[in-house]
Amino acid sequence: MSPRSLPHVLLSAAVSLDGYLDDTGPDRLLLSGPADFERVDEVRAASDAILIGAGTIRADNPRLLVNSAERRAARVAAGRPAYPLKVTVSGSGDLDPAAHFWHTGGDKVLYTTDRGAERARRAGLAADVVPLGTDAVDWRTVLTHLHDERGVRRLMVEGGGTVHTQLLNQGLADELHLVLAPLFVGDPTAPRLFGPGAGYPPGRLRLLETRRIDDVVLMRYDVRHGSPEEPPRDRARYGATPADHHWLRLACDLAALCPPSRTAFSVGAVVVAEEGTELARGYSREGGDPAVHAEEAALAKLDTADPRLPGATVYSSLEPCARRASRPRPCARLILDAGVRRVVTAWREPDTFVPGADGNGLLTAEGATVVVLPEYERRAKAPNAHLLA
Incomplete structure (x- = not known):
């Protein structure tokens, strides 16, 4: 089956230095703090669905909400439900109908066996119960159903x-x-993140980012990098790398966080160092500034003398602007003045507000490399559907 028929699956976890998810005490061990919880909230808001196993529901009784009212409002303004779909999998269907999972947030779905579906329905679980046969639940079938029947393109696990x-x-x-x-x-009796198994991805994972968040460290890895099942797409045609697809997806997801506007596009942007570390991110109208553009918001968070900027790439869901009335310098000029010489974008700016703008042309005329990945155009346009009707 083609990987394109499955959602993008993002695994998210926090562990101790010795690799444990929790201790064996009666209370949940808190491994991170408020700043990382805020990051997780942002990742949830950018996801179409959040999945946990039945064991996590039993052990932790989580709510799995997007806590930020601003992020929920941005999802609604982009035509999405306020909360991502909540998903769980249980072969037995033996789950507590009073658990928080069923009674908070938006829609829920349980994937189970035929027998598990009977038990879940008798218990009155507040969810869409999907039986998948008499045997154990198959993960590929679950992901295919989420993609094809529920429209899930980005799944957070x-x-x-x-x-x-x-x-x-x-x-x-x-x-x-x-x-x-x-x-x-x-x-040794405490739960660990990964158990034994011979099917782990071969070789070394590709590090996309490391980030200090208070006293914890976030590490982000491309799990499929180098996998023969999903070779780098469009590299010859567009000069793209596997990492370009990851970062441009993120930029498109950030666009969904923009406060809605009738007079400006919703755009997301990420600045990434040559070695793959995220330097900054931003989105249009971030921080309550009605005029700030995504690339501008991201670059403003960096020191103009940062030596990593000349080798960095700016990922923007929309072509950087070449002309604007709200600021002296358009975003294409801000990128060039910062020393950045590579831009990856999904969508050429239409003539809706600035006819004839050519930010990509301005960038290339001054020696920058511009990579366009049109397969992300639909994703970039989604938060702007109200402007394109």
Whole structure:
């Protein structure tokens, strides 16, 4: 089956220095703090669905909400539900109908067996129950159903360790967000993130980003990098790399966070260093400034003397502007003045507000490389549907 028929699967977890998800005490071990919780909230808001295993529902009783009212409003303004779809998988269907999972947020779906579906319906679970046959639930079938029947293109998986292990072993994960907490558990009976299995991705994963968040460290990996199942797409035609697809998807997802406007596009942007570290991100009208553009918001967070900028790439969901009335310098000029000489974008700016603008032309005329990945155009346009009707 083609990987394009499956969602982009992002595994998200926090672990101790010795690789544990939790200790064996009666209370949940908090491995990260408020700043990382805010990051997780942002990732949730950019996802179409969030998946956890039945064991996580039983052990942790999570709500899995987008807590930021601003992010929920941005999702609604982009034509999406306020909350991502919540998904769980249980072969037995034996789940507590009073759990928070069923009674908070938006829509829920349970994938189970035929027998599990009977039990879940008798229990009155507040979810769309999808039976998938008499045998154990197959992960590829689950992901295909989410993609084809529920429109899920970006799936965030928050646990537990068994789910993460199975998705990795079956070659169905695309990306790993791993937060490392500065403590040790030291109990061999405590739950670990990954269990044994011979099907883990071969070779070394590709590091996309490291970021300090208070006293924890976020590490982001491209799980499918180098996999024969998904070779780099369009590299010859567009000069693109596998990492370009990841970062441009993120830029498009950031566009969905823009406060809605009738007079300006919703755009997301990410600045990434040559070695793959994220330097800054931004989106249109960020921070309540009605005139700020995405690239401008991202670049403003960096020191103009940062030596990494000349080798960096700016990823923008929309072609950087070449003319604007709200600021003295358009975004294409801001990029050039910052020393950046590579831009990856999804969508050429239409004539809606500035007829004849050619930001890509301005960039290339001054020696910058512009890579256009039109397969992300629909994703980039989604938050702007109200302007394109």
